[in-house]
Amino acid sequence: MKEPVAMVLAGSRGERDSVALQEDISHKALALVEGETLLARVIGALRDAGIKRILVSADDADVMKEALRLETEIVPPDIGPSGSVARGFTLSGAPLLVTTADHALLQGAWVKQFIADLPQGADIGVALAPRAAVEAAVPGSKRTYLKFADGEWSGCNLFLLATPEAANAIEAWRSVEANRKRPWRIAAKLGISTLWDYWRGKLTLDQAIIRLGERLNVQARLVPAKDGLAAVDVDKPQDLDEVRQIAAKRAG
Known part of the structure; x- marks a missing residue:
């Protein structure tokens, strides 16, 4: 795989x-x-x-000023995050690594590991962390989890569009994003047999991602995060307080 471009939403x-x-x-x-x-x-x-070219999807004047200070390229956002990703993918091509500006604890080692762990031949990779890893890293933290046969998982705001075929998956990502708190709706989009497996507690997250990819003619794969901190982002003021405490301990 050639060196990816990164896009920060x-x-x-x-x-x-x-x-x-x-x-x-x-x-x-x-x-x-x-x-x-x-x-x-x-x-x-x-x-x-090791990522050299970084796109920032932003429309706030102060954020754009900061992005320029950081020597990145500004891309005007589209409707919704998935629309912005589609715009970035058109500009960069594959592979495109996507993350968010509130991923405050992100580490370069996680990014390298995510890319290295993506199975050979996959068109798209999605990073999620198992609940046990998240709770071990940040005890008491309240996160949103997807419940499947292989446990509960929390998103890590890391996606890799590895091949040109990954363009087909952007619409699916929009659907998952819209229904991230309603995993049964995600399963329903995969067909009756998959929905039945989900309700019986027989559908693993990896199987769900693979089947979703198959319906879109792409090879989609789960990439489990090894560090539960990868699931921590800043949605609420309490999250920011939590991140500051973690970062201060690291610095100390």
Whole structure:
């Protein structure tokens, strides 16, 4: 696989969210952790992973200014994250690594491991962390989990569109994103037999991702995260407090 391009999603969704309001900033990507903006921390991790070309999907003036300071390329966002990814994929081609600006604890080693662990021949990879790993890393943290036969999983905001065929999966990603708290709806889109397997508790997450890919004529694969911290992002002010505490312990 050739060197991937990375895309960081940092678009606005209307009014300022609760994190931006608490911090009195225009966008949560500008919140500070250990003296760095969330966006700078994410871009630093991507560069630590050896990724040279980085796109930032942003429309907030202050975020765009920060993205330029960090020597990245700005891509105007489209409707919804998946629309923005589609726009970035058109510009970069494959492989394209996708993450978010609020992935404040992202590490270059995780990114390299994610890319290395993607099975040979896969068109798209999706990183998720098992609940046990998340709870071991951040005891008491409240995350959203998808429940399947092989346990409960939390998304890690890491996707790899490895081949040109991965373009077919962007629409599926939109569907998963819309129904991430309703996994039965995700299963329903895969057909009656898959839905039946899900309700019987026989459908693993890996099987669900593979079957979803097959319906889109792509090879899609789960890539389990080894560190539960990979599932931690900043959706709420409490998340930011948690991230600051973790980052401060690391720095210490």
